[in-house]
Amino acid sequence: MDDDPGVTRPAGLVIDAALELLDRQLVDSDDSLAGKVDDLELTPSEDDSHVLYVTAILSGPGALGPRLPGRLGRAWSALFDRLHPAEHPEPIRISFGVVQSLGPRIRISMSRHHLGVNSFEHWTREHIIRRIPGSGDASQ
Amino acid sequence: MTSRRASRRTVAALAVALTAMLAVTSCVGPSRTRSDFRRKADTTVDNVRGAVQTAILGIQATDRHSLQAAYVSVLLGDAEEDASAAADTFAGIQPPDERSDRVRAVTNELVGESVDALADARIVARRGDLAELTPMLPHLRRLARRLERLSADLDGVGR
Amino acid sequence: MRLSELLGRPVVDADGTSLGEVRDVRLVQDGPLQGTFGAAFRVDGLIIGRYEVASRLGFDRRGVKGPWLVATIVGRLARSSRFVAWEHVDATEHVIRLRRRADELQPPAPLPQLRTGSVG
Amino acid sequence: MKRLISVTLGILTAIGGFVDIGDLVANAAVGARFRWNLAWVVLVGIGGIILYTEMAGRVATLTKRATFDIVRERLGPRMALGNLVASMAVTFLTLIAEVAGVALALELATSVNYLLWIPMAAALVWLVIWRVRFERMEEVFGLLGMALVVFAVAAWRLVPSWGDVVDLATHPHVPTGEGAPTYWYYAIALFGAAMTPYEVFFFSSGAVEEGWTHKDLVTNRANVFVGFPLGGALSLAIMSCTAMVLAPAGIGVDHLSQVALPVAATLGRLGLAVALLGFFAATFGAALETGLSLGYSVAQYFGWPWGKRQRPVDAARFHAVVLVALMIAAAVGLTSIDPIKVTEYSIVFSAVALPLTYFPILVLANDPEYLGDQTNGRLRNLLATVYLVVIVAAAVAAIPLMIATKGGG
Numbered sequence: 001m002d003d004d005p006g007v008t009r010p011a012g013l014v015i016d017a018a019l020e021l022l023d024r025q026l027v028d029s030d031d032s033l034a035g036k037v038d039d040l041e042l043t044p045s046e047d048d049s050h051v052l053y054v055t056a057i058l059s060g061p062g063a064l065g066p067r068l069p070g071r072l073g074r075a076w077s078a079l080f081d082r083l084h085p086a087e088h089p090e091p092i093r094i095s096f097g098v099v100q101s102l103g104p105r106i107r108i109s110m111s112r113h114h115l116g117v118n119s120f121e122h123w124t125r126e127h128i129i130r131r132i133p134g135s136g137d138a139s140q
Numbered sequence: 141m142t143s144r145r146a147s148r149r150t151v152a153a154l155a156v157a158l159t160a161m162l163a164v165t166s167c168v169g170p171s172r173t174r175s176d177f178r179r180k181a182d183t184t185v186d187n188v189r190g191a192v193q194t195a196i197l198g199i200q201a202t203d204r205h206s207l208q209a210a211y212v213s214v215l216l217g218d219a220e221e222d223a224s225a226a227a228d229t230f231a232g233i234q235p236p237d238e239r240s241d242r243v244r245a246v247t248n249e250l251v252g253e254s255v256d257a258l259a260d261a262r263i264v265a266r267r268g269d270l271a272e273l274t275p276m277l278p279h280l281r282r283l284a285r286r287l288e289r290l291s292a293d294l295d296g297v298g299r
Numbered sequence: 300m301r302l303s304e305l306l307g308r309p310v311v312d313a314d315g316t317s318l319g320e321v322r323d324v325r326l327v328q329d330g331p332l333q334g335t336f337g338a339a340f341r342v343d344g345l346i347i348g349r350y351e352v353a354s355r356l357g358f359d360r361r362g363v364k365g366p367w368l369v370a371t372i373v374g375r376l377a378r379s380s381r382f383v384a385w386e387h388v389d390a391t392e393h394v395i396r397l398r399r400r401a402d403e404l405q406p407p408a409p410l411p412q413l414r415t416g417s418v419g
Numbered sequence: 420m421k422r423l424i425s426v427t428l429g430i431l432t433a434i435g436g437f438v439d440i441g442d443l444v445a446n447a448a449v450g451a452r453f454r455w456n457l458a459w460v461v462l463v464g465i466g467g468i469i470l471y472t473e474m475a476g477r478v479a480t481l482t483k484r485a486t487f488d489i490v491r492e493r494l495g496p497r498m499a500l501g502n503l504v505a506s507m508a509v510t511f512l513t514l515i516a517e518v519a520g521v522a523l524a525l526e527l528a529t530s531v532n533y534l535l536w537i538p539m540a541a542a543l544v545w546l547v548i549w550r551v552r553f554e555r556m557e558e559v560f561g562l563l564g565m566a567l568v569v570f571a572v573a574a575w576r577l578v579p580s581w582g583d584v585v586d587l588a589t590h591p592h593v594p595t596g597e598g599a600p601t602y603w604y605y606a607i608a609l610f611g612a613a614m615t616p617y618e619v620f621f622f623s624s625g626a627v628e629e630g631w632t633h634k635d636l637v638t639n640r641a642n643v644f645v646g647f648p649l650g651g652a653l654s655l656a657i658m659s660c661t662a663m664v665l666a667p668a669g670i671g672v673d674h675l676s677q678v679a680l681p682v683a684a685t686l687g688r689l690g691l692a693v694a695l696l697g698f699f700a701a702t703f704g705a706a707l708e709t710g711l712s713l714g715y716s717v718a719q720y721f722g723w724p725w726g727k728r729q730r731p732v733d734a735a736r737f738h739a740v741v742l743v744a745l746m747i748a749a750a751v752g753l754t755s756i757d758p759i760k761v762t763e764y765s766i767v768f769s770a771v772a773l774p775l776t777y778f779p780i781l782v783l784a785n786d787p788e789y790l791g792d793q794t795n796g797r798l799r800n801l802l803a804t805v806y807l808v809v810i811v812a813a814a815v816a817a818i819p820l821m822i823a824t825k826g827g828g
Contacts, residue, residue, distance in 0.1 A: 012328035012338055014410065016346060017302055019323055019357050023492045023499075025484060025722055032733070036491075036722030040302035042342065045330070050386070053330045054340040058301065059722070067303045067496050097334015104482040104789055109335060112724075121723065125735035128742070134550060135731040135738075150501035156818060157768070186669065193668035197680055205687030210530035211676065211695070218674040266530075288669075355495050356782050365785045366800040368807070369778075 015102070017054070026059060026094070026112075027105045034112035035092065038063035055096055057106070060118055062091030083119040092116040177233065177240045181247045182294040184230040188254050189287040191223040195261055196280050199273045206270070213265040220258040227251045243294070250290055254283050309394050310347045312401045318347045318381060321395065322354035325382065325407070345388060345395075346407050348380030360407050382407035438567055438650050438657075439705030440520030440675075441513065441766040443698065444759055445612040446654045448672040449605050450661035453597070458588040458655060460606045464613020465651035467806050469643050471614065471777055472622050474784040474795070474803070476639040479623035480631040482789050486623045486776055487719035493779040502775045503720050507713055509772040510617045512765040514709040515748045518544065519758030520702030523675040528695050534755060541749035544706045548741055553628055553727045556707060563700030567653050569693040573682045574659040584659065604820040604827045607813050608763060611770030613654070614810075619776065620712040624719070628726050636793070660685075673759055710748075714741035760826070767821055770813045777810055 015021060021037055028034040041056035062084075065077030081089055092115045100107040129135045198215045201207055230251065235244045257280055264272045302324055310318045323346035330339030348354045353376035358365065360380075365373070381404040389396045397404075449457045479485050484492075487506075491499035521544070522536035547556060578584055593602040626639065660681035661672060672678060675698065683691040711727075718725030718737040725737040752758065781803050784795045795803060821827075 014325065014327050014343070015340070016323040016325050016357075016360060016407075016410065017340075018306060018355070018495070019360065020410075021326075022302070023496060025488055032729070033722065033724040038496075038722075042300045042302055044300075052300070052342040052385075054302070054326060054342075055333070063301075064496060064721070066301075067306075068500060069497055072500075095334060096339060097336050099336045104484055121735055124739045125732060128739050129731050129735040132549070132731070137730055150504065153501075153505070157771075187671070190668075190670045193670050194677060194680065197664065197668060197670070197684055201680070201684040201687070205683070205691075207683055207688055207691055208528075211527050211679070211683065211691060213530045214527050215674075215676040215680065218676050222673055351495065352498070355498075356493060356779075357786070364787070364794065365782055366795070366804040366807070368804045369782060 020102070021106070025105050026057070027107045028112040028115075029109055030111060032112060034108065034115060035059040035118065036064075037106055038091065039067065041093065057094040057096065057099070057108075058091045059094060060092040060116070061120060062089060080119060083123045085119070089119070090116070092118065174236055174240050177236055178243060178294050180230060180233055181243050182291055184226045184251060185247060185287050185291045185294065187226040188223045188251050189284060189291065191219040191226075191258060192254050192280055192284045192287065194219040194222075195258055196277065196284060199261065199277055199280070202270050203274045203277075209265070209268050209270055212270060212273075213262065213268075216258065216262040216265045220255065220262045223251070223255045223258050227255050246290065247294075250283070250286055254287065257283055305345065305390065305395075307351075308390075310345070310397065311394060312397045312399060312404075314400055316401055318397075318401055318404075319349035319379060320347065320351075322346045322348040322351065322380060323360075342385050344382055344384045346380055346382055347404075348377065350376040350379070353377035354380055360410050378406070380407060381405065438564065438653050438701045439513075439612075439615070439708075440516050440523075440702050440758075440762050441612040441615060441769070442650070442654050443520070443657065443675070443678050443701065444672065444762045445605075445609050445766055446657040447661045447665075447678040448763075449609055450658035451665035451670055451672045451677075453594060453602070453605065454662040454666050455584055455588040455658065456591040456594060456602070457606055457609055458658060459591055460609040461613055461651055461654050461658070463809070464610050465647050466802075467610075467810065468614045468618065469647050470799070470803055470806055471780065472619050472647070473640060473643045474799075475619045475623040475780050476626050476631075476643065477636060477790065477793060478780060478783055479626040480635055480639055481633065481791070481793060483627055485627050485715060485719050486620050486780065487716040488722075489783055490776055490779045491720050493783060499720060503716060505775055506616055506620075506772050507716060509765065509768045510620070510709055510712050510716070511744060511748065512761065512768060513615060513617060514706065514713065514744060515751050516758060516762040516765045517702050517706035517709055518745070518748050519752045519761065520675070521699060521706055522752065523758060524695055524698035524702055527676055527679065527698070533758070534753060537749050537752040540703075540706070541745045541752075544703065544710055545742060545745045547703075547707060548710055548727070549731065549738070553625065560700050560704035560707065564697065564704055566693045566697035567657075567701060569682055569686065569690050569697060570653060570656040570660055573685045573690060574656040574663070576685050577663040577681065578659055598824070600820055600823045601827060603816065604767075604824045607770050607817050607820060608766050608827065610813055611766040611768070611773070611817070613651070614773055615766065615769045616772055616776055617709045617712040619780070620716050621708040624711070624715040624726070628728060675759070710741050710745055713744045714738065763827065767817050770810075771817045772814075774807070774810050774814050777807065781807060 017040060021040065024037050026034040026036060036059060037057050038060065039058040040054050041058055042052040043055040045051040045053055061076055061080035065073050065080060067073065068076055094108060094115065098109050100109045195216055198212055198219070202212050227248070231248060235241050257276065261273060261276055261280070264270075264276075305321050305324055308321050310321060312318055324342055325344045325346060326340035327343040328338045328340050330341045333339045346354060346360070353373050356373060358370065358373045358377045364370065381401070383397050383399060383404055387398040389398065446461070475486055478489060482489075487499070487503060490502055494502060518537060518541050519533065521540035522533040525531070525536040525540065526533035593599050626635075631639065657678070661678070664681035664684055665672065665677065670677060679691060679694045679698070682694040714737045715725055717740045718734070721736075723736045724734045726734060731738045783789060784803070785800065787794055
């Protein structure tokens with residue numbers, strides 16, 4: 001057996017993706033909630049296609065849909081597709097480069113407004129909430 | 141596919157909950173045996189007695205403390221509603237044999253009298269003349285006693 | 300490719316015996332630099348186990364002490380989980396095939412020890 | 420000042436959460452039917468909700484993440500979704516009961532039929548959620564809910580000697596003429612009324628909403644140890660009142676009007692008015708909590724921005740869930756389905772849904788990476804494990820007992 005998994009790897013941080021990254025809350029630069037880590041994008045390295053690197057966090061219904069069971073997952077993704085203005089909508093992609101810190105909450109160094117269009121939030125805001133007086137100011 | 145297992149489990153759980161709800165709501169079935177009918181009569185009499193006692197307590201409290209008319213009319217209205225609901229449910233049950241007919245007649249007659257007395261109280265209360273409630277107490281107390289005796293008869297002999 | 304495409308897939312070892320499903324993907328931060336985050340995470344290996352709850356709660360790797368009753372029950376369920384290095388994984392078809400036999404695989408090393416470099 | 424506010428969070432959660440329509444009905448009905456033979460269940464329920472809420476509050480305070488955010492992370496999206504659907508179905512059932520409870524309280528004060536009040540009640544609840552700040556909401560309904568203390572006054576006047584009551588309560592037995600299944604069905608109902616899941620969703624979300632930090636842990640414990648026993652004492656007072664007044668007269672509790680009868684009979688006009696105010700505050704406070712808990716939990720599962728601190732425009736889906744939930748709850752109430760029956764089912768199904776969120780929180784309260792040195796101690800873990808067994812047992816027994824007793828019939 002040439003390598004024993006118990007032996008520590010090069011000193012880099014070791015984490016288990018599902019246990020410590022997936023489904024964690026994203027927090028943006030002005031400390032407000034920015035969705036969840038619904039999935040991770042894996043990209044093969046140029047020189048050895050078997051080696052995979054985590055290049056981005058995927059967030060929003062487009063990313064969560066496939067992880068939900070059967071019909072419900074497909075319905076969730078379908079609803080996302082219909083509400084999303086783009087023709088072939090992709091889930092929100094947050095490059096790993098902007099991740100500031102890991103832990104119970106994953107902090108990113110950009111504002112959530114610069115993330116892709118979150119269709120559900122956008123649709124609900126425009127069609128329901130904005131129509132109600134007082135929707136623009138916090139409660140007294 | 142293993143990943144379906146969790147969703148199948150939740151669907152199963154919801155199905156169990158639904159059947160439970162259905163089983164519970166369809167609880168008034170035709171009574172097969174005589175003792176079953178007796179027991180239904182006994183429960184009906186107990187429910188109506190509870191409603192009459194509620195009215196008695198309510199009117200006593202009104203008499204002593206002159207309670208708010210709104211509350212008294214709702215209390216008496218609820219009591220009447222309970223009694224007449226119990227009476228209607230019982231009237232709809234098919235008595236299994238002739239002897240049960242007698243039980244049904246006696247029960248219906250006393251229960252009917254009680255519902256009428258409660259209706260009178262509710263009418264007076266809704267009109268706001270609470271003073272007219274107190275004179276109804278003796279009649280309600282007699283009804284309560286007769287209901288208690290009937291319930292005891294139904295309880296005792298039936299087993 | 301998405302990470303979730305690995306999770307939950309059935310796994311068989313070199314001899315074809317089933318080992319359960321992929322429960323987690325172990326990452327090591329030693330890849331090329333990425334923006335301000337630092338080195339990228341590389342897929343280092345897979346955690347394979349039979350019971351999703353046990354792995355998901357991290358009793359097999361996280362050093363969660365947990366109340367005695369829960370720790371023993373869930374801990375026993377988690378005992379089946381194994382770690383396999385990514386080099387020995389062939390994930391081309393739906394059923395993932397390993398180039399190692401079941402008895403050659405070790406339980407996943409607990410994460411706290413890995414982080415403090417004090418793995419025995 | 421901040422300390423006072425967060426203590427009122429505890430009081431509101433206790434009065435609004437502990438004593439809601441479920442407690443008013445359950446304790447009154449159990450007192451009328453079993454006198455003090457089920458009083459021990461209230462104490463067990465208090466112990467459980469204190470333990471559970473303290474853990475959830477500690478987790479929320481230290482990780483800034485509330486219950487359903489944690490449940491999804493710990494159980495994965497699939498299992499957490501089933502959990503969310505079940506817990507939200509129960510919370511929604513409770514919301515229907517609470518909104519109807521507000522309407523019933525208004526009916527008692529005005530004799531205008533409760534069905535007319537339901538839309539008004541739902542609109543008022545929504546308006547308070549939409550406009551009123553979290554702390555102001557707590558202060559008003561936390562303190563108004565204290566009006567229920569009138570039940571303690573009435574109980575004090577009614578009970579000749581508390582020694583006998585303690586003696587009766589400590590020797591519980593199934594009264595003659597009652598079946599064991601009915602006894603245990605009402606025990607589970609009372610337990611479900613005491614340990615309603617939405618209280619924990621609200622409390623942990625409130626801790627995040629209020630921005631509690633490490634030093635607020637003391638407040639967290641004070642809230643829980645002050646608030647819930649207070650709620651429990653009021654429940655026992657309600658039970659004692661009906662045990663002394665309704666039980667001897669053979670009156671079963673089927674309407675909110677009967678719950679107030681013992682107070683009216685002993686304390687007259689003023690007592691009744693205060694009791695009705697207490698009904699309104701408790702059910703209204705609970706309607707706020709259940710409505711918000713629905714929004715909180717769904718938003719926390721999907722990671723949407725949530726909370727009353729932000730402008731509604733910045734938390735659109737959170738507010739949409741609350742708005743839609745209130746509208747449907749009012750609609751269901753208007754079908755004149757019996758609110759008291761809905762209440763009974765909501766507390767029994769609360770007991771069924773309880774383990775779904777209690778278990779992940781219990782595991783997480785032992786995770787050093789999250790809580791550092793604030794993980795559960797040995798004693799707390801022992802108690803929490805005992806309650807895990809009790810909670811799972813109640814959850815498993817609830818539905819079979821419901822069928823066996825035809826809904827406690």
